[in-house]
Structures are given as structure tokens and as C-alpha cells.
Amino acid sequence: MENFKRIFNTGALNFWRNGWLSTATVGVMVLTLLMVVMLIFILIFTYNLAGELQNKVDISAYFKPDTKESSILRVKEDLEGLAQIKSVSYVSQDEALYSFKEKHKNDPVSLQALAELEGNPFEASLSVSAKDIKNYQFINDYIYSRYQDILDNVNYPENQSVINKIASFIMGIRIAGLTMTVILALIALLVSFNTIRLVIYTSREEIRIMRLVGATNWFVRGPFLVNGFLQGVISSFLAFVISWPIIYYFSPKIKIFMPSMDFNYYFTSHFFLIYLILLFVGVGIAVLGSALAIRRYLKEY
Amino acid sequence: MPLILFDAVSKLYPHGSVVLDKVNLAISRGEFISIVGPSGAGKTTLLRMLIADVIPTEGKVFVDDVDVHRLHQKELPFLRRRIGSVFQDYKLLPQKTAFENIAFVLEFEGKNLSEINKTTEEVLEIVGMQDKAKHFPGELSGGEKQRLAFARALVNHPEILLADEPTGNLDPLNTWDVVRLLLKIHEGGTTVILTSHDKEIINTLNNRVVTLDNGKIVSDEKKGRYIL
Numbered sequence: 001m002e003n004f005k006r007i008f009n010t011g012a013l014n015f016w017r018n019g020w021l022s023t024a025t026v027g028v029m030v031l032t033l034l035m036v037v038m039l040i041f042i043l044i045f046t047y048n049l050a051g052e053l054q055n056k057v058d059i060s061a062y063f064k065p066d067t068k069e070s071s072i073l074r075v076k077e078d079l080e081g082l083a084q085i086k087s088v089s090y091v092s093q094d095e096a097l098y099s100f101k102e103k104h105k106n107d108p109v110s111l112q113a114l115a116e117l118e119g120n121p122f123e124a125s126l127s128v129s130a131k132d133i134k135n136y137q138f139i140n141d142y143i144y145s146r147y148q149d150i151l152d153n154v155n156y157p158e159n160q161s162v163i164n165k166i167a168s169f170i171m172g173i174r175i176a177g178l179t180m181t182v183i184l185a186l187i188a189l190l191v192s193f194n195t196i197r198l199v200i201y202t203s204r205e206e207i208r209i210m211r212l213v214g215a216t217n218w219f220v221r222g223p224f225l226v227n228g229f230l231q232g233v234i235s236s237f238l239a240f241v242i243s244w245p246i247i248y249y250f251s252p253k254i255k256i257f258m259p260s261m262d263f264n265y266y267f268t269s270h271f272f273l274i275y276l277i278l279l280f281v282g283v284g285i286a287v288l289g290s291a292l293a294i295r296r297y298l299k300e301y
Numbered sequence: 302m303p304l305i306l307f308d309a310v311s312k313l314y315p316h317g318s319v320v321l322d323k324v325n326l327a328i329s330r331g332e333f334i335s336i337v338g339p340s341g342a343g344k345t346t347l348l349r350m351l352i353a354d355v356i357p358t359e360g361k362v363f364v365d366d367v368d369v370h371r372l373h374q375k376e377l378p379f380l381r382r383r384i385g386s387v388f389q390d391y392k393l394l395p396q397k398t399a400f401e402n403i404a405f406v407l408e409f410e411g412k413n414l415s416e417i418n419k420t421t422e423e424v425l426e427i428v429g430m431q432d433k434a435k436h437f438p439g440e441l442s443g444g445e446k447q448r449l450a451f452a453r454a455l456v457n458h459p460e461i462l463l464a465d466e467p468t469g470n471l472d473p474l475n476t477w478d479v480v481r482l483l484l485k486i487h488e489g490g491t492t493v494i495l496t497s498h499d500k501e502i503i504n505t506l507n508n509r510v511v512t513l514d515n516g517k518i519v520s521d522e523k524k525g526r527y528i529l
Binding site for chain 2: 003006018209210211212214215217
């Protein structure tokens with residue numbers, strides 16, 4: 001315990017005495033962690049964007065006019081039980097007629113054409129949303145195979161090419177978001193690791209001296225790890241404090257393009273999680289970076 | 302049985318230069334031995350081999366019958382604690398004060414805080430550095446650095462003291478201070494190995510003198526003089 005205290009005090013003292021070097025390292029770490037915050041929000045952004053596009057897609061199954069409502073509701077129940085399906089909503093013939101009239105209330109030609117027809121020409125339908133855009137083909141095939149006798153048609157074939165395009169676009173967004181995250185994270189990691197390596201490199205003679213006068217490897221390594229720990233804690237705190245006003249400033253601007261995307265709300269409602277991520281990444285990079293960098297100097301005989 | 306034994310040690314560097322050539326040397330417990338010779342004779346390399354800072358190309362180095370270069374990395378610090386080293390370039394830790402440079406050695410030996418403070422202050426007083434305790438090495442003169450290096454080497458009462466050209470950078474007054482200090486340490490029972498090319502010092506000491514030239518021992522006399 002006493003040794004741990006000594007190592008901690010030495011590490012803290014070194015951090016303080018190497019003022020400029022510590023400041024420079026913390027500076028680089030803060031930039032890295034700001035990048036991490038940016039990556040978190042890029043991921044949320046692409047995830048939400050893909051989700052929003054996906055929500056706009058659905059298919060409708062139309063039933064023959066003489067189909068009983070209870071039969072259609074049974075189909076609805078069956079479909080709701082499928083793992084691939086997110087939601088199913090029933091649109092009765094009357095509702096379809098009402099919504100047509102509402103939609104075309106300023107279009108007398110359409111309304112007149114409708115009036116000339118006898119009865120309600122609209123069919124009852126089920127509007128189906130899939131959990132994943134790739135599931136629509138399966139849902140289409142499923143409905144056709146089981147309910148052919150009461151089914152008039154499913155609008156999937158007409159919408160298939162649009163759905164496929166949206167699907168590949170969503171995939172593109174996800175891949176781009178992930179690729180960008182991985183590349184930027186790697187760059188940030190390399191910059192941080194190299195900075196730490198340089199700092200340890202400047203201490204190589206000190207490490208050698210300590211070992212020559214009889215210090216064990218843990219006694220040599222310990223203060224550097226403490227130093228790294230302090231760098232991680234301070235830089236994660238600074239990155240957190242800096243990123244808050246930035247998000248606060250940009251959040252309304254992003255909201256103009258995507259009303260469902262409220263970064264500021266996300267930041268404040270995930271306050272501790274984001275800080276913990278930064279703390280974990282910051283301390284992880286600094287401590288692991290220091291441990292790896294010092295390893296080669298401790299291996300020398 | 303000698304305390305230290307260099308058994309046919311050679312050190313060759315890849316480009317072909319021979320620093321040490323089959324050196325055999327036995328040093329008994331409590332001995333004061335001076336290793337002399339011109340610059341590049343191999344004196345420092347020999348001392349560095351003893352603390353496993355240099356690995357011999359051939360031969361073995363024993364301390365108390367233990368082959369120094371076969372020690373596991375974890376055992377090495379314990380050997381090095383038995384040997385106090387005063388390096389030619391002092392090797393002080395620049396980020397630590399004079400006090401901390403000494404206390405550091407006691408810290409990793411696991412001494413308690415009051416013992417560390419007491420012993421460090423005593424040692425600083427012995428080398429006349431008590432008023433410089435809070436100074437960093439960069440703020441000390443050559444002589445003061447040398448005394449601090451001695452203090453660090455002695456603070457944990459090592460069995461062996463290596464002093465590599467300890468007077469090389471000192472003025473005559475400081476030089477004789479160091480010589481007196483070495484003799485005092487030796488009187489306390491420590492085995493002292495001194496390297497020097499200062500003829501006057503060696504002749505005054507009137508102890509065992511081993512002369513190295515071109516990596517070979519050219520003379521080894523019980524009451525020797527500087528012959529080169």
C-alpha cells in the first residue's frame with residue numbers, strides 16, 4: 001500500500017514537474033477525445049438517418065372487396081407474430097375512401113370521378129412495416145403464399161426498385177459512417193500513441209538510471225502509468241467540457257435538416273454515459289500507450 | 302573464494318573492435334582495488350559488466366558465485382542494490398531534487414517514510430550537501446553532482462562500491478575530498494573498485510592496482526603504482 005502511494009505520488013509529481021510536456025500530451029489527448037465525441041455523434045447521425053429512411057418505407061396488401069373484416073384482422077394478427085415485422089396497420093374500405101376524399105378535397109375532378117362510381121371502389125388493406133428493409137421480399141412472398149384466396153395484390157413489385165434503392169442507400173450510409181469512424185478513430189489513436197511514445201522516449205535515460213541503481217520494473221513503470229492515468233482523467237474532463245458548448249451551438253442547426261435529431265437532448269440525457277466513454281477511452285489510451293511505450297526500455301538488460 | 306570474479310571475459314563490438322580480451326580478475330571481499338589505464342582501455346566496460354549493464358561476448362562474471370549474466374531480469378535489481386555505483390557522468394535523475402535522488406533508492410527498497418527521511422538527511426550531511434537538498438541536479442556544480450552521486454551509491458550500505466573515474470571532472474580540492482571519502486567507505490568494510498587515470502591518486506592510495514591496456518590486463522600488483 002505504501003509503495004502504491006509512493007508510486008502514485010511520484011507519478012503525480014512528475015506530471016506537475018514536466019509541465020509543458022504534460023500540457024502538450026493532454027492537448028493531443030483532448031483533440032483525440034473530441035474526435036471520439038464527434039464519432040459518437042456521427043454514428044448516432046447515420047443510425048438515425050438510416051432509421052428515418054427505413055421508416056418511410058412500407059408495403060400494402062390489398063384484399064378482395066368481398067373479404068370479411070374479421071379475416072383481414074386474422075391476417076393482421078398472423079403478420080404481427082412474425083419476427084421480421086415491425087408493425088401492421090389495418091385500413092378499412094371506409095377509411096381508404098375517407099382518406100382519398102381528404103387528400104383530394106381541393107381536386108374536384110377526382111372527387112367527381114369518384115362520385116360517378118357506384119359504391120366504394122377502395123379495397124381494405126394492411127400496411128406493413130418491416131424491421132429491416134431487406135425483409136420486404138420475404139413478407140411479400142409470405143402473404144402471397146398463405147392468403148392468395150382473399151388477396152387482391154401486394155404493392156411490393158411496383159415499389160421493389162425504389163425499396164431496393166433505399167436499402168442500398170441505407171447500407172451505404174451505415175458503411176460510410178462506420179468506415180469514417182474506424183479510420184478517424186485509428187488516426188486519433190495513432191497520434192495519441194505516438195505522442196505518448198515520444199514523451200517516454202525523452203525519459204529513456206531516466207528509466208535506464210532507475211534500473212541501474214536497482215529499481216524493479218514496477219517501480220520504474222508505475223509513475224509513468226500514473227502519469228498516463230492523470231493525463232487521461234484531465235483530458236477526458238476537458239474534452240467533455242469543450243464538447244458541450246459545441247454541441248449546444250450546432251444542435252439547432254442540424255435539427256433544421258433533420259427534426260428528429262436533437263443532439264443537445266441526446267448529450268444532456270446521456271451525460272454520464274458520454275463522460276464515462278471519454279474517461280474510459282482517455283485513460284485507456286494514455287495508460288495503455290504508456291505501458292506499451294515503456295515496455296521496450298524495460299526489456300533491455 | 303573471491304567476492305567478484307571475471308572469468309576470461311571478452312567484449313567485442315560488431316565492427317570488430319575488441320574492448321576486453323579474455324580478462325581474468327578475482328577481487329576479494331573488503332579489498333580496495335584501482336583499475337587504471339588510458340582512455341579506451343576497457344575500465345568502464347569492466348565495471349558495467351559487473352552490474353549487467355554490458356553483456357560479455359565471452360566469459361562469465363560472478364558475484365558471490367552467482368553468474369551475473371544468467372540472473373533473471375526480476376533478480377537483477379537485487380544484485381544492483383548490493384553494488385553502489387558512482388558513474389562517470391553521475392547519472393542523476395534530472396527531474397528529482399538532490400534529496401529525492403537519494404530517497405528514491407530507499408523507497409524501492411521498501412523503507413518507511415521516517416527512516417527514508419532520516420537516512421537521506423544523514424547521507425546528505427556526510428557529503429556536505431544538506432543545504433542543497435532541494436536543488437535539482439541541473440542547479441549543482443560538477444563537484445556537488447559527484448558528491449550527490451556518492452551519496453546515492455552509499456545510502457543503502459552496499460557491499461561493493463564502483464567508482465568510475467570519480468575525480469575526472471573535479472578540481473584538486475574536491476578530488477582529495479573524494480579520495481578521503483573512498484578511503485572512509487573502505488574502512489567501513491565495503492569492497493571498493495575505483496577506475497582512474499589520475500597517477501597521483503593511484504600512487505597515494507598504495508593499494509592493489511590492476512593496469513588495463515587495449516582490453517588486456519598488463520599488470521596486477523598488491524601495492525601498485527601507476528605504470529603507464
